[in-house]
Amino acid sequence: MQDLTDNSLMLKVKKGDLDKLGLLYERHKNKLFGFFYNLGNNPSVSEDLVQNVFVRMLQYRSSFSGNGAFGAWMFRMARNVNYDYHKKAAKTEVSSSSSNIEIRDPMNDELNEGIETEGNNALLRRAMAQLSEEKRELLILTKYKGLKFSELAEIIGCSEGAAKVRVHRALKELRGIFLELEIG
Amino acid sequence: MDKETFEIMVMDYLAGEMTVSDKDMFDTLLKENPEYQKTYLDLEASWHSIQKLNSPEPSKKMDDSFFNMLSKEVEKNQANTSKNIVDEWFGWFRPQFALGALLLLIGLGLGYFLSPKEEASTENNVVDIETEEVRQKLVLTLLEQPSANQRLQGVGEANKIAKVDEIVIKALLKTLNSDTNVNVRLAAVESLTNYVDNPLVRQGLVQAIPNQESPIMQITLANLMVALQEKASIEPFKQLLKEQELDTTVKKKIKNSIESII
Structure with missing residues (x-):
């Protein structure tokens, strides 16, 4: 079973057994897609970004030491991919992520949800869009089960305590924006 | 707090x-x-609403493009690995390899021109003759053993002898005529077929026909005689046909063989 952990699979990829990346892809593709999508990218861009993360994993596989959690390493890479994409998109005047959030039709996104929940989701997305990119990213990362605060801290490059405080404050800000939008 | x-x-x-x-x-x-x-x-x-925030499923196109990318990378990696091994090998050993090859060629050349050819070939001949003699003795000894396995081994050793002498042929013919084990007798026939140009062998094979009681031996000898077109075998076969206990299949086979030889 030890051979099947994310870390051991990535170490095998590092040693040249590239096929094992397929297993990691199957395990994490939905998480990564959700990460990019919830950050405000449209589905097609989110899919491209997922692909870019795995391309980067292959490119930088030698930098994986196996000491930290694979999830932290992966999301750190995902953040960089997202950042690079938007930097490039801004230069070429491609529509920004925040505008995507606002124009996206919630009805297409949450087909299985009740109408009330759909409304809340749409409102929540609008509130999220008004947060700074850093805070939005932080809150999206807390969604992923298995990612502890210590790993979240590793991803964003701060202490565990600081990560908790930052998430707490981002949540509080989101709550404020959400209520304003609800009243308005 | x-x-x-x-x-x-x-x-x-x-x-x-x-x-x-x-x-x-x-x-x-x-x-x-x-x-x-x-x-x-x-x-x-707020926390719970974020945890519940969902997203659509990615399309199949994403899987396709990922696995395309991965298979290309795997191919590229394999090609690089084999190239690296070759490069590494030659990179490390190129000067040594060239020098080694040169020295080997010089050595071979010198060895070829300086070797005392005739003496060596004479020595080799002596060694070959000695080996043959030892092998013939071994064959004779093995054919005398009580164990059928060892006798079979003796016949096998006889097959390795390039030029058998009369003693070995007689020993093989004796085995063909009197060995109790049919497998040993069959092996002896097979071994003797290597020397069918020797009149002593052909004569011995013909003489062995009436002595055979095993149907498989009778059929083997009939096939051999047909192959050799040995007319001298017709008479012993006719004698064999007179025997009451002869198997009907064998009888038919011998009749056909006689017709083929005539």
Whole structure:
């Protein structure tokens, strides 16, 4: 079973057994897609970004030491991919992520949800869009089960305590924006 | 309690990263401080709505392009690995390899021109003759053994002798005529077929025909005689046909063989 952990699979990829990346892809593709999508990218861009993360994993596989959690390493890479994409998109005047959030039709996104929940989701997305990119990213990362605060801290490059405080404050800000939008 | 400590505690509580005792302590704190409780409840609602935030499923196109990319990388990696091995090998050994090859060629050339050819070939001949003699003795000894396996081994050794002498041929013919084991007799026939140009062998094979009682031996010899077109075998076959106990299939085979030889 030890051979099947994310870390051991990535170490095998590092040693040249590239096929094992397929297993990691199957395990994490939905998480990564959700990460990019919830950050405000449209589905097609989110899919491209997922692909870019795995391309980067292959490119930088030698930098994986196996000491930290694979999830932290992966999301750190995902953040960089997202950042690079938007930097490039801004230069070429491609529509920004925040505008995507606002124009996206919630009805297409949450087909299985009740109408009330759909409304809340749409409102929540609008509130999220008004947060700074850093805070939005932080809150999206807390969604992923298995990612502890210590790993979240590793991803964003701060202490565990600081990560908790930052998430707490981002949540509080989101709550404020959400209520304003609800009243308005 | 300062603000930051409370914020950290809330996050631990929400993320389920709190120990049971800390959790109890936090519950008490909330009960005793309505203001903390309100802050907590507000955050809890936001926390849960984020956890419930869902996203659509990625399309199959994403899988296709990923696996295309991966298979290309795997191919590229394999090509690089084999190229690296070759490069490494030649990179390390190129000067040594060239020098080694040159020295080998010089050595071979010198060895070829300086070797005392005739003496060596004479020595080799002597060794070959000695080996043949030893092998012939071995054959004779093995054919005398009580174990059928060893006798079979003796016949096998006889096959390795390039030029057999009369003693070995006689020993093989004796085996063909009198060995108790049919497998040994069959092996002896097979061995003797290597020397059918020798009249002694052909004569011995013909003479062995009436001595055979095993149907398989009778058929083998009939086939051999047909192949050799040995007319001298017709008479012994005719004698064999007169025997009452002869198997009907064998009888038919011998009749056909006689017709083929005539």
